[in-house]
Amino acid sequence: MNETQLGDATNSAENNTKTKQTGKKQLANGFDFSKGTQGLDADSATLIERRKRVLGTLGPLFYNQPIHVVRGQGAHLFDAQGNDYLDCYNNVACVGHVNAHVREAVADQLTRQDTHSRYLQDEVLDYAERLLGYFPQTLDHVSFTNSGSESNDLALRMARAYTGNRGVVVTSNAYHGITDLVASISPSFGTGIPLASFLATVEVADVLKNPGPDAEEILLGRFEAAFRQLHDAGYGVSAVLLDQIFSSDGVLPGAPGWVGRVAQAAHEAGGLLIADEVQSGFARTGDAFWGFQRHNADADIVTMGKPMGNGIPTGAVVYKTPIGDRFAECTRYFNTFGGNPVSMRAASAVLDEIEQRELLRHAETIGDRIAGELESLLGDTPGFGGIRHAGLFIGLDITSRDNRGLPDPAATQRIVDELRTRKVLISASGADASTLKLRPPLVFSDADADRLLDAMQQVKSVGLLR
Structure with missing residues (x-):
């Protein structure tokens, strides 16, 4: 079994101050601007050139043939020509694109007022009370x-203030956001910009892709070693920050319970568990409302992002009282439009939809159905390396066809592109981008599932999985 990647981030941070721009990681399933627009339709080529003139190439696009989206409905997106694409990827619109109930709540609030949160307002209190009930x-x-980035940034600052330590532990291909602090502990960006000197990373994918009975003990040992490394380096442990579905590591929901063991060890080491629920929260996994609950973990801080408002910019940090009290003793915190009335009305409408449409149970039922049928469909194909899922979060490994079972990112991208041609939208994940990632809106229907499964059958029939 591979050892933890202890010290990789710490050591590389020092080395990368010399190499600077080397080591950039490409976005999985990203459009390559350097190849130009040859072969694209005139509409797409024109928009890409306009985009480059004003946005540059910093903002990525998905797919080798990007899609000009003009409207959405439920789990569907429509392009400028009226083509209907099945969206199997966008978790931000968690209760569906252009959800009528969310739209009406936002429109109603915009007729009333939308200002910053330093006044007494009902909306933020109504939602806060309701959210904490979960x-x-x-x-x-x-x-x-x-946003989720702001949430994770605040959570890390709170952990520092409460523990008096700086050290942070994340998984080896973690992504937690785009602020300076959070990006510095997100290895999935690569090493072109130095990672934090106070960061230790732990490899989890090799254990969790096919977890055995000793998975908990192996992972616990790796995290305990990371804690010792940070103590020895003089940083101590402020927090373990974990995306509770381990999406960027390759979608790793297995061995439920192991995060609970790591939380206990973090507490013993003087640190906190920050549960990043931007992707796993709000009923996504089907078996629990929050990912940390799947692991019976004693989370100290929980972070959320834009799915809580169905895409309306919002995020939240839920925490234990002593942590907030200690932070307040050290500094003041305000966020001008964090908790603004429009975002709070949108977020409350999302909870309405989850509750009234029983989307927690639905995510489990339809997720189990899709995963089961995909496994039956693909189980006999050499390029299929296995499937993992929790509710409506599904990862499928794509491997080489030479019976060695090595990751095959090129084949993964070909499948993503073939599905896009068939108007089904998914993407890729994992350190080597060899895991197909499916993460559709929670309102994904049985008819949507039929269409996805039919498209996968077609992909198999043209030989991309044989």
């Missing part, structure tokens, strides 16, 4: 932000 009683306070 958490254990120990997690009893919330602060609002505008």
Whole structure:
């Protein structure tokens, strides 16, 4: 079994101050601007050139043939020509694109007022009280932000203030956001910009892709070693920050319970568990409302992002009272439009939809159906390396066809592109981008599932999985 990647981030941070721009990681399933627009339709080529003139190439596009989206509905997106694409990827619109109930709540609030949160307002309190009802009683306070990045940034600052330590532990291909602090502990960006010197990374994919009975003990040992490394380096442990579905590591929902063991060890080492629920929260996994609950983990801080508002910019940090009190003793925190009335009305409407449409149960039922039928469909194909899922979060490994079972990112991209041609949208994940990632809106229907499965059958029939 591979050892933890202890010290990789710490050591590379020092080395990369010399190499600077080397080591950039490409976005999985990203459009390559350097290849130009030859072969694209005139509409797409014109838009890409306009985009480059004003946005540059910093903002990525998906697919070798990008899609000009003009409207959405439920789990569907429509392009400028009226083509209907089945969206099997966008978790931000968690209760569906252009959800009528969310739209009406936002429109109503915009006729009333939308200003910053330093006035007494009902909307932020109504939502805060409702949101906290979804958490254990120990997690009893919330602060609002505008995004998951802001949420994780605030959570890390709170952990530093509470513990007096700086060290952070994440998984080896983690992504947690785009602020300076959070990007510095997100190895999935690559090493072109130095990672934090106070960061230790732990490899989890080799264990969790096919977890055995010793998975918990192996992972616990790796995290404990990371804690010792940070203590030895003089940083101590402020937090373990974990995306509770391990999406960027390759979608790794297996061995439920192991995060709970790591949380206990983090507490013993003087640190906190920050549960990043931007992707796994709000009923996504089907078996629990939050990912940390799947692991019976004693989370100290929980972070959320834009799915909570169905795409309306919002985020939240839920925390235990002593943590917030200690942070307040050290500094003041405000977020001008974090918790603004429009975002709070949108977020409340999302909870309405999840509750009234029973989307937690639906995510489990339809996720089990899709995963089961995909496994039956693809189980006999040499290029299929296995499937993992929790509710409507599904990962399928694509491997070489030479019976060695090595990851095959090129074949993965070909499948993504073939599905896009058939108007089904998915993407790729994992350190080597060899895992197909499916993460559709929670309102994904049985008819949508039929269309996805039919498209996968077609992909298999043309030989991309044989």
